[in-house]
Amino acid sequence: MLNDSDAIRILVSTHDLERAGKIRGLCENLGYQVELVTPEEDISSSKHFELLVITGAAHSKSALYLLKQANSIFGSPCLAISDTTKSHDDYQEVFPEDSNLEDVVGVSRAIIERRRLQLTAGIVGETDAMKQVLERVVAVAPVNSTVLVTGESGTGKELVARGIHHLSSRRHNSFIAVNVAALTDTLLESELFGHQKGAFTGAIDSRRGIFELADKGTVFLDEIGEMPIATQTKLLRVLEQQEFNRVGGEKAIQVDIRIVTATNRDLKQLVALGQFRKDLYYRLNVLRIELPPLRERREDIPLLVDSFVEESSKRHHRSFEGISSEAMEILKDYHWPGNVRELNNLIESMVVLAPGRKVTPADIPEEVRTGENAAAVVPIDMISSGVLQKSEDKGIRPELEFVFRTLVELRMDVDDLRGEFRAYKDREDVVGGPIPVAVDSDTYDLEEGEIELGISPSEGNDEASWGSDAEVKLMAKPNVMYSSGVTLEELERKAIAAALLEFNGNRRKAAQSLAIGERTLYRKIKSYGL
Template identity: 45%
Template sequence: MSAQLLVIDDDAVTRELLTEVLQSEGYRVAACDSGPRALERAEHEHFDLAVTDVRMPEMDGIAVTRALKARDPAIQVIVMTAFGSVETAVEAIRHGAYDYVSKPMNLEEIKSTVRRALSERRLPDARMNGDRGADDTYGVLVGRSPAMVEVYKTVARVAPSRSTVLVEGESGTGKELIATALHRHSGRAGARFVAVDCGSLTDTLLESELFGYVRGAFTGAVGEKKGLFEEASGGTIFLDEIGDIGAPMQAKLLRVLQEYEIKRVGGQEWIKVDVRVVAATNRNLEELVRRGSFREDLFYRLKVVTITLPPLRERREDIPLLAEHFLRHYAERNQKPISHVTDEAMVLLMDYPWPGNIRELEHCIERAVALASGTVLTPEDLAPELRSTVEATLHRGSPTLEEVKRRYLEHVLAETGGNISRAATILGVDRRSLYRMLRRYGLRAS
């Protein structure tokens, strides 16, 4: 007998599309437009799997997930949202969701996820039974792009474990923010989070910082000092730029990851530590291993779980969200009544390559807010080097304002692959308004 599925979404178009697609896969599908109606139906019918939206007026998808799992622990639940965040992913998976997917939907991804969920249908793991509320994530872990939704899902799944995590990504992509999110959404959140920049210290200094030292270990060691591994015991230690450490230090770190014990510099006693290790690098560790400058055994100890952060140029649809986030932050800090970024300035931000990634974007917006004299950020408020970098792209032949808007619209459509829903979200308009804009400028989504 084919599986019985329940689709829950207050948007009629999405609900009907999902129903049709899943029925075409051979499933029996029931559809409801709200959480309460879905739960009422689940009282009288058996469902193998539910697909639910997060944002619904009467009852959100997290509450629906919790109620469905309480009624039938074996049901698989897939949560959909157009408002991706690490908190939503953590909450959904904590309350028993099988997976978390972003809107606009990739229908092939939905079909594949449903197949996997049904094939793995089983009673939930005991670790899902906790109901600890999620803290707010730190700083600028912002984005709704598919790449970032995948990152949120991985963070949500691995956070409760003790597994070592390796965070890869270019400088400025937010690696420490991921480490902080892993800590805050784990059972270690009440203990210390300790961050160490391994690349800024020599191996000798790094050893005494990480492991501490005993009195007389070296000139100036007039007393005992705990190392950061001891300070972080019970919590999380974040080892940034792990690819920059030398061979002797690599050997000592390997011992920590194997035995979870350290020896202070100049000491004889091994000291047990209970610490979760998150490491990060902007270098290609596999290439360093091939060249013999990084230990292969340490590499595999570090990459139990790997999270790769995309550079900002590969998630341009998140630039407006990030820019507005930083604008609100620095406008409030500087007590300036700046409301938004103008369309013309946003075109510049979208077209700039951002070699320094999110960190560079943050500094750009901070500078612009500090220098702005009006209530909106305009191109003139942005750094001259940013304007000059994209001048050839944006100012060929000194285009009119209408031409700049048209080019920006073309740019967003290209970045989203012609996906109307995603383009509308980036532009901050509804689908109907976007279609009017396309007709006005003679453009097609494809």
């Protein structure tokens, strides 16, 4: 049931008066306000409504008249019950005359909730992939279970979390978003749980944390995969018992909150590596929503562009002449490694720097026109290159993909790299043991000015299991030489890459070997794009 403040209006035509009455009763039971309209009625001066239902003769002149008014004046979706199987593009759905009216009302509700979600949360998309996401959000919003939102960076995970909150019974209470990766371990616990006076240096007063501030509301924890193990244990208690202790506090604090989390990492893989608690993973993964990358829903790009243009024009008080069809095709063809966020930033820059005419291909940044950085963000086809072998139904392990992405980001020529791999694969004296890859006096010779990285997974490493399960085997062990003249920043970047390779992507061990904190390492990984 909806509250009075959330009352939604539906118009139902009286083409079939008996059917209209039954639909009105079913809709009113759901909390909707229903108004019956006659077939010839002028509804142009009506109050805004969320849906029009045509109860019969869907293709008659009178029905199409109502449909035209609903679409052109109000932009409201319409569905119909028809005596013919003939379809009509302007109807969201057409039901046969013998349809169960409860099914009709059920679809009506789904359309209304999906539209409401798009308007309140700003989620834009009409592709099948996005419709599935919206339907999933509508389905999970009313319950209190935890939700895990997954997807690449920039796909809109926080918007989905806000949508879940707006469609839930908690919508009149707080929604608080926290980026876990942006906070140090100590600060993260203080932010989430609060602290008592004197709990640590600088704690001059007691302070409520986010879980207390969001009581009766929703907390969104972004980048949950970066949460330290110690904090994961405390979060598990919040999820299971809805209680916690402030940092330095002895009294248990009870709260009523819903937690939505998000990540762009493979939590199962983190569990296998011992970096994420298995019990917490199962507790978070009760309900899951996976967001598609923008490159998999290119048909939504024009809609997103229109939405971002309108938003940026209002915010910056700029008029915008539009985008030519040729320029739009370039935007649709681009691979968008930064997904929707990257598109939004580009459109905002276009609006601010609008040339006073329609945007043409020449106005689009070169990297978007040419897709120059595609190799750095699109997974390498390692199978077709002949470098790797895999079993029939197993995917490429993330650690191996990480190795190859790192090499690409170090500006190695991919074709030369493949050639080196093939050459080493053909050699009979390939060494099978691990090769140390730390950058030290043995690998960096100041006189010669060269860096040599030995790239080889440890075959006996149980923690990462690069190839122990025969999913993927590295068939070559190249020593990659880099020319002299590197800057200190480049040297640090390569040292971090080497440490990550040595420990199979385990950041904690890599940080220990480099004698820096794990958070510092994480920031440097993001800074260097590793």
